[in-house]
Amino acid sequence: MESLILPKRGLPVTIITGFLGSGKTTLLNHILTNNQDLKVAILVNEFGDIDIDSQLLISTDDNMLSLSNGCICCTINDDLIDTVFQVLESDKKIDYLIVETTGVADPLPIILTFLSPELRDLVRLDSVLTLIDAENFTSEHFESDAALKQVIFGDIILLNKVDLVTEDKIKELEKDIYCIKQGANILHTEYGKVPLPLILDIDVSKPTNYPSESVTNSHDHHHHHHDHHHSNHLEIDGFMSISFECNCPFNVDKFQNLIIDNIMNQVFRAKGILWFAESKLKHIFQLSGKRYDIDTQEWENNPKNQLIMIGRNLDENKLKTKLKECLVSES
Template sequence: MSELQFPKKINVYLLTGFLGAGKTTVLNCLLEAKKQEENIIIENEFGKVSIDAHLVKKEFCPVFEMNNGCICCSLDNELVDVLADVLNAEARPDNLFIEASGVADPGGIAALFRNQEVASFFRLEKVLCVVDPSVLEDWIVEIPEVSRQLAAADLIIINKKSLVSPSYLSKVAQLVRHINSFAEILLTDHGKISDAVLSNNKSQWYPAKPILQQEIGSPHPLKSLLLEVEHPIDREMLLNQLTLTLFLSYHQLYRVKGLIWESENDSPYVVQTHGRQVHITRFEGEPPLSYSKSQLIFIGKELERKSLDRMIKRSIIVKKS
């Protein structure tokens, strides 16, 4: 009797990191490095509409979008359904990349792949956590999910290293090592990493230290607000308004992202905040048809729609009669 042949397992890479750390940039870098392989992506965003899915390099990469909540807590059944769709894809992928919501607890997602039925087809190879060193120290104190993401990671990518001094970068690395003494730590800018890190299990940057035993608080109090604007937006005015708002409400507003139109006949601009910085850049590629009007997602705690509406109204281009 011949042995039963099981299909080769799909490699799974779970990408985590708090809001604005640079997960999508890292993902695009990995997809470029693995473009000769079959890849599928699952995008989970904390918000009603998907912005990051439009920023993923989709050449030869089908993308499944999940925007109904945090993948770690409220989407268990939906995630299982998506995994079934991956198995039924016309071409079974070599790799599955999951970009989790910025407030996700990766422990719950990783547990799913330890389920015997799921583990028969998928192999969770590595959990990656991307961090922004310019804000990490504050967010570890304020946001419980940041510590959870660090503690669960096999590879911690300290992105945007040029934003801080070498001495402070070393301090951040030691802080990270305090929370997770077993993960590899990689320092980079602009998410530039090679696919070799996906198979490298040896830490090469800092000596290991004991894990810090700490109390991790209750589930996050964050919420997202979607603002839609039908009129053209002055991007310079919006840049000024968002910069001022982040400066005044840094501990309340954690992330802003979206697509805006400055002209009805032009391509849109991508709006993203990273820590205290605001970036507005031209959208590359064909404009998504689902964005016929400007849409901005605000993520934070105790957000007030009225104050955000007032800020956006100051940026609307008023047509002169």
């Protein structure tokens, strides 16, 4: 594998998710010790989670471990964005960023952090890896929202510990996974041993490559340096991202009917801030797969609608027209 020389900007990021005991730690160790001169920064919630080979350890700062092979390991302070900036600003050479999520977490907020205006020009979300413990995973797990989302959002599913189970059990698990995520990309592993080129710098997380249109419409003017040449990568996979903004409110019933509408079925993920004529509150909207939820809070500034939708082969004009039909007209 050629050595990857990457500037800190456009730093590729891999998010590793999976239930407790699925083998995330073992995989992290595998990445730390097998990184053909790749300088990796790993962000974890607790150092205790990773049993780093003591021979590798050089020094420990408050929340940073430095390893003899040039890798570093950071604990995430309260703020993920903050921790990422610490790594980006450190004087260490970093080629690659890996973020481990807690086993019970829904990975979406972490994914969205890397797609946020603060980070999306500095890093490139490369992929989300979901580890599954083949021995202990049963279809009941899918009754848990977190497990479901870990699979839905996983660009690659690593079916780990396959040495401990029968062929039949593997086939059954795969069937369950395909039920939830058609065409899932599943790799079988033992002890998290997987050739790194199969999981790192594979550029499968297309939603990050915002089409230039949504970029020019966005109101964060302090980000002038979008490189538009990324947007065409999007087409290859049929993945695209559409943003919609408007300074008048939605009718809540029309909007909810639109979500159920078949055109919205092609949207995998959506997030946004919604303003409904019927409410004085700001609505935080998240959609993933067939599920969506809406939380409310007070508006701190003028109400408006801002929505980003990510999906395959979306008909942008049709979707925007449908959204406009849900708005309450000025009259």
